[in-house]
Every structure is written in structure tokens, then in C-alpha cells.
Amino acid sequence: MIQYLRSLVFVGQMYLAMLVYAILYTPFAIFSRQAAYNAVRAYSKYVRWSARWMVGIRTEVRGDIPDGEVVIASKHQSFLDIIMIVSVVKRPKFIMKSSLRYAPILGWYALRIGCVPVDRGRRAEAMRQMMKGVTAGDAPAGQLIIYPQGTRVAPGVSMPYKMGTAIIYEETGQTCIPAATNVGLLWPRTGIRRKPGLAVVEFLPPIEPGRERFDFMTELEDRIETASNRLLAEGGMPIDTRPAQADKAS
Template sequence: MTKAFRWVRSLLFIIQMYLMMPILGLLYLPWALFDRRGAYAAIHAYCKWVRWTAGWMVGLKTEIRGPVPVDEVIIASKHQSFLDIIMIASVIPRPKYIMKASLRFTPVLGWYASRIGCVPVERGRRAEAMRKMIQEVKHGDAPAGQLVIYPQGTRVAPGVDAPYKVGAGVLYRETGQPCVPAATNVGVFWPRHGIYRKPGLAVVEFLDPIPPGASVDSMMKVLKESVETRSDALMAEAGFRKTDS
């Protein structure tokens, strides 16, 4: 298959992926309006659709490894592209994310994100958003579920070093919940920007949980070491070398 043909297939995949978002969003809306389970069902349906179409349209298979968290936990994941969001949300029962505040105004996505309890974070006001979210968790106002946070704060391309921010550790300490690290190699196939999608096997792997009770510094050290080490191994498995970046 020529690279030009792969570009065309990648473009068609992206077009149908974004078209399906409002279609499924409207289809599930009556249920989601009256029952949060309808919102979760819509999100699961959409994420599974993207994974399925990626497999046959662009040859990008996806695989989840490790025990999927189902209790109230914090999931601290490596973030390389939209695909790791899709993969995690496709399998955890009640996903909620710490997300950019601007996404609140995105049609369909913004409403569903609000419905499941995602936490919008304004640039420069992250600490304020964290305090509000911790308060909601402690008082039982936040929907139960699995809270996904990206400790590096943004998408990070394969091979690029970026610092881990302390927010994940603060959440871990204040909520008293276990933290499940998650590693990935999705950026090898689905970049942060651009259209082209490479064929291969994209993996998200849930790692051993960090039990409650450790200090923030200790937790952050374990988190970074486990996520970075395993992500590097998954990227190497996908044929990526740091010199490629």
C-alpha cells in the first residue's frame, strides 16, 4: 500500500470519526439527559467505534493490557495523543477527566464531559480547580468513578522528556484513593498533530496501583519511574527509538 493511499485512508478515518461524535451523541441524548448511565453508554459506544474503525480503516489495532480499574481510583496516564483518551475511556466503567477548560464549549463533547463529572481546568488556575475537585470528592458531590489525570499536563510526543507536575500527587494525598499508573505507545502511530495514522499495535497498559498512604514525593517518584519505564518499553516494542524523535 502506497503512503499516498494511507494518507487518504487516514483522512477518511478522521472525517468519519468526528462525524460519528454528534451522531452517537444525539442518539444517546434522551437517555443521557435523565440518567448518567446513558452518558457513559454513549462514551463507551463512541470510543469502541473509533477503536474498531481504526483497526480496519488504517490498520491501527489497539490493545489494553493490565487489570482495568473499576473502583474509585485515580488513573495517572502518559498522554501522547487523542487515542490514549479514547482507549482508556472505552474500558473503564465511569470515566472522568481533568480537562482543558476550553473543551467545555466543544459541541457534544463539552456537554457529555460535564455530564460525567469531568473537571475543567483554566490555564494558570490549576490549583484552584484542584481544590474545588478535592472538595467535591470529599463531600460526595462528584460522581463516583475513575478520575483520569495526565501528570505531565499535556500531550508529550514519543521520545520527548517533560516534567511531571505535582497535581497527581496532591490528588492522591487529599482523596486517599489508590493511584493506577498507565503507560502507552500510542504516539508512535497517532501523533499529537496531523492527519497521518500509522498501522501497528497501539497499547495502553495499566500498571500496579500505588496504594494510599505514601508521601507525595514518594508517590510521584514511583509514578514517574513506572510510567516512563513501561512507556519506553512499549514504544520500543512498536519499533520506536529515541533517535527517531
């Protein structure tokens, strides 16, 4: 009960802090995209800091921090892996579901830093939207973050990888940086209660451009799942993968 109450207070202040950071940074972010990057990075660092002392979640980012124009293909378990990646990369931008553009504060900042909204309900149209947003001449340079499974997936649950990552990898000709995580052990995809422990996001060795599509996807899935399972085991979770129900809320 005590941990639940601490978690409730933490979640409440986290969203209040989002409002405070928006008030402080928006007058500058309107005129400067760099100010928008500074805002989301500062907020993400604050969430990591407050999670440590309020609910006991320590966070660690491993591996070489991606820089330049690359595609980051990451395991996605909860909002925390987003926070951790944004807190360390210089110019993050995401493939995000279209409805998030209307979210207060979050939606405006997402568009300001170059996130690409996609309507996932229509597959063919979603792919066109995605590629148009990624390759547009006015798209800001930076680190494009995509979730190959398309949604949040609970630890130990198996879900197929989608081909959108391979298409972006081929069309952009950019290096792909796989990323693994175990954050879902401590910060679940739904619910309030946070658990104390060490949450890790690990950037893995890059997959260079030029790989054939099927070979790329096989390599990507193997690297991410193997590393994520290792991190889950490190966090004390026995690995027992099973089919998943898609998390439509992601």
C-alpha cells in the same frame, strides 16, 4: 499518499460518528448519567474498531482494568489513549482544561460524566478548582483519570511531572493506577496521518494510598516512563528522550 487519504477519511467519519452517537444517546443521557457513560464507551469502542480496518491501527489494553474509586495516572500522547481508556473503564471522568466544556457535544458529555474543568493558566486557582471538583459531595463516583505531565507529550520527548496528581492522591486517599502507552507512534498529537501498527495502553500495578508525596511522584514517574519506553521499543522506536515544548492545545 494513500495512507494520508485513508487517514483523512477516517478522521472525518470519526467526528461524524460522534454526532450520530450524540443524537442517538442524548435523549437518554439527559435523564440518566449511566446512559452518558454508555454513550462515550460505545463511541470509543467504535473508534477503535474503525481505526483497525480504515487505517490499520490495532489497539490492545493490557493489565487489570481499574474498577471502583481510583485515580488513573496516565501517559498522554494523543486522543487515542483517551479513547482506549474510556472504552474499557466503567465510569471514567477526567481532569480537563476548562475551555473544553464549550466544545460541541464533547463538552456536554464530559460534564455529564463528571469531568472536572480546570483553568490551567492560573496555577493556584487551578488547584482549587481541581480539588473542589474532585471532592464535591455531588461528584459522581468512578475512575478519575489525570495526566501527570499536564498535556500531550510526543513519544521519546521528556517533560516533567506535575504535583497535581500527588495532591489528588493525598486528598482522596485513593489507590493510584499508573498507565503507560505508545499510541503516539501511530496516532500523533497533531496532524492527520495515522500509521498502521499496534497501539497499546497498559495499566500497571497499583500504588496504594499513604505514600509520602515526593516518594509517590518518584515512583509514579519511574513506573510510567519505564513502561512507556518499553512499549515504544516494542513498537520499533529507539528511545532518545529530549526536552519538550508544552503542547498548549491538549
